[in-house]
Amino acid sequence: MLHCLKLGETSIISEPREREREREREMLYIIGLGLGDERDITLRGLEAVKKCDTLYMEAYTSLLSFGLSSDGLSTLEKLYGRPVILADREMVEERADDILAEAGRSNVAFLVVGDPFGATTHSDLVVRAKKLGVEVEIIHNASIINAIGVCGLQLYRYGETVSIPFFTETWRPDSFYEKIQRNRVLGLHTLCLLDIRVKEPSLESLCRGKKQYEPPRYMAINVAIEQLLEVEKQRGESAYNEDTTCVGFARLGSESQMVVSGPMKEILKLNEDACSWAQLDMKFVIVSMTRNED
Amino acid sequence: MLHCLKLGETSIISEPREREREREREMLYIIGLGLGDERDITLRGLEAVKKCDTLYMEAYTSLLSFGLSSDGLSTLEKLYGRPVILADREMVEERADDILAEAGRSNVAFLVVGDPFGATTHSDLVVRAKKLGVEVEIIHNASIINAIGVCGLQLYRYGETVSIPFFTETWRPDSFYEKIQRNRVLGLHTLCLLDIRVKEPSLESLCRGKKQYEPPRYMAINVAIEQLLEVEKQRGESAYNEDTTCVGFARLGSESQMVVSGPMKEILKLNEDACSWAQLDMKFVIVSMTRNED
Structure with missing residues (x-):
């Protein structure tokens, strides 16, 4: 998504995901987790998580609201069957290019409480990914x-x-x-x-x-x-x-x-x-x- | 939800769902299906569907956008393992009380494309349910x-x-x-x-x-x-x-x-x-x- 194919003065920002799939490229998945707990991920989101080699969890906003105060990310890790790396604002800002380079070689998921474009936008990550030629798939969910x-x-x-x-x-x-x-x-x-x-x-x-x-x-x-x-x-x-x-x-x-x-x-x-x-x-x-x- | 417990001039519209659960009453679940296809339901939503005896699918808005044009509701029915009743506006308006009476006796799900309170509000159904003493649980999802x-x-x-x-x-x-x-x-x-x-x-x-x-x-x-x-x-x-x-x-x-x-x-x-x-x-x-x- 967020392609810019020029059609006269009209730019097609997004191509159908089907076509992107055909290419079978490695992907960056930005996955909305919804608002409640680990069970608020969608089936599509969970499928994507299982395809990924590395999982980052965005921690800009309140993790407390996601029931993650006491036992950290363990409820998520248990459901996903693999470790989750907590990514705070500093890490994402300073290491975004490393994360994106990784997504060029293997499937990487960036997990976000709510919707990827809800209370906190992740447009910057998408724009950077596009510049580096990394394919991005957004998986929506409920947000505030x-x-x-x-x-x-x-x-x-x-x-x-x-x-x-x-x-x-x-x-x-x-x-x-x-x-x-x-x-x-x-x-x-x-x-x-x-x-x-x-x-x-x-x-x-x-x-x-x-x-x-x-x-x-x-x-x-x-x-x-x-x-x-x-x-x-x-x-x-x-x-x-x-x-x-x-x-x-x-x-x-x-x-x-x-x-x-x-x-x-x-x-x-x-x-x-x-x-x-x-x-x-x-x-x-x-x-x-x-x-x-x- | 949508209780009105008066606390002075302040009304608590919604009690924690946990407490509602303790009562183990039969429920009306209003479940957002998200925007894509059957895989955009959340794990929480699918769990609720599996607990229900009767499933209604709201058909006020575009079902075409949900990939339901050719084979009707069969993709949903296959995933849920039970039949889904298509409920158009007329049916919901004329038979809402029957549906709600049913929800007082057994678990009933009302499935909605997008979020239950997204592009089409289902507040009316919630208010009617509350009047009849039927418990309601809302399961959110992405919306337009x-x-x-x-x-x-x-x-x-x-x-x-x-x-x-x-x-x-x-x-x-x-x-x-x-x-x-x-x-x-x-x-x-x-x-x-x-x-x-x-x-x-x-x-x-x-x-x-x-x-x-x-x-x-x-x-x-x-x-x-x-x-x-x-x-x-x-x-x-x-x-x-x-x-x-x-x-x-x-x-x-x-x-x-x-x-x-x-x-x-x-x-x-x-x-x-x-x-x-x-x-x-x-x-x-x-x-x-x-x-x-x-």
């Missing part, structure tokens, strides 16, 4: 982008997606504010992706030139709401307020998923019950209001 | 909404999704125009879902009070572009023009998928080559421009 449909809000009625980054003392970017405002004026829901910081080098270690990492951090829904309300207070343009209805999702698509809806101020209160809060462990929130609801 | 990521455009940068209906002599709804315009002003891509008319009663038969059906129709990308340009000509507000870049997808996620990009006028020309056009058989198009590209 469609699984949020479970709360009943129409997927057609979402505007632009925003990210809510962890605020620091000196860095408090709030470009999400205009986007949420714009969506709400148009009566569209907003999917807010909450910050995940995994294997981030500490500022201190960067200064010392020796890599040390911050402990992993996952933004909880109450932190997101506090930041949203702080920005509303500063800007004062009534994009939303503490009575605005939100939907929070925890471990979406997994067996222990939770979906909670209510006004921001009520969802904040959930936090007071430390026990139920820890159980919620939410990653995503939607600010989902139409013009007429306020 | 995330699989379009394969063309390389960021999923975060899409605005509201629009539908392009077949124009008739007397019915030429063009509400998609403002939505595309709005998205383009904001620099957002627009996913356009092209009309599918399957088992639509003919106007003539409705008048005679005896149901007869129109032959199935699937909008091709050239018809969509002609309609888009016709509306632009009438409205004249420069929402887009024949030089606007589009991406067309045919059989997305299947082995024979095609992705084509180019200006509207060039994609229209593809149609002239009847052979390659028939091979394309496109269902979806994105008008994907930022403000600065014109």
Whole structure:
């Protein structure tokens, strides 16, 4: 896929996979694992895994949501019958060409939580592969982008997606504010992706030139709401307020998923019950209001 | 899922599936089959299918895209080892309560091309089930909404999704125009879902009070572009023009998928080559421009 065969001014980005198969070239498979656990891979995905000599598991995003906190990759390795190499952002960025060279000689799988082009895009890897003449096959799966449909809000009625980054003392970017405002004026829901910081080098270690990492951090829904309300207070343009209805999702698509809806101020209160809060462990929130609801 | 346990003003829509399992109640499984063929079901989905006594296959949308044109449901039935009942819109609307009553007595699966909450929502069935006290489990899969990521455009940068209906002599709804315009002003891509008319009663038969059906129709990308340009000509507000870049997808996620990009006028020309056009058989198009590209 992502070929560019020129047909006049029209480029055919993708050829049928059948034709690629005929060539019987070694492949890079980018395989979506879905959102729950190892059983959310598709039959097509598992078939591809079994054809591969080397398996990499993308670890940019939360592996915790994939039930991999305690026993690492063992549930996957047991199902696949072969070892899985954990590939963090650093490894993929620094060693992408090695991985791709390997895929030119043997079948290599790059496993991704969700869909290959869902919450984290892997377009860069595909583009690099194409440049090196390595064939790529994408195997799709569910991602946050469609699984949020479970709360009943129409997927057609979402505007632009925003990210809510962890605020620091000196860095408090709030470009999400205009986007949420714009969506709400148009009566569209907003999917807010909450910050995940995994294997981030500490500022201190960067200064010392020796890599040390911050402990992993996952933004909880109450932190997101506090930041949203702080920005509303500063800007004062009534994009939303503490009575605005939100939907929070925890471990979406997994067996222990939770979906909670209510006004921001009520969802904040959930936090007071430390026990139920820890159980919620939410990653995503939607600010989902139409013009007429306020 | 979709419980409403009130916690103050906050409603918990969904309880963990684990707890539902403990009850060992009979279930309605709504299972996404993904976009390609029978091998795109997840292991979790196939497990659920094997637990079910009755299998319904949703047939609102294109089954052709699922490779089911020639031999009906036999590829699915072979994999599942049991018969599959084709459920068209009429059957689901008229017999939903029978299906749900059945799910109260035995495990029933409702199979859906793509994701259960993707291009076609099945929220209504879930809400009805909840009212009747029937437990529901959703098994997610890839849908058009995330699989379009394969063309390389960021999923975060899409605005509201629009539908392009077949124009008739007397019915030429063009509400998609403002939505595309709005998205383009904001620099957002627009996913356009092209009309599918399957088992639509003919106007003539409705008048005679005896149901007869129109032959199935699937909008091709050239018809969509002609309609888009016709509306632009009438409205004249420069929402887009024949030089606007589009991406067309045919059989997305299947082995024979095609992705084509180019200006509207060039994609229209593809149609002239009847052979390659028939091979394309496109269902979806994105008008994907930022403000600065014109």
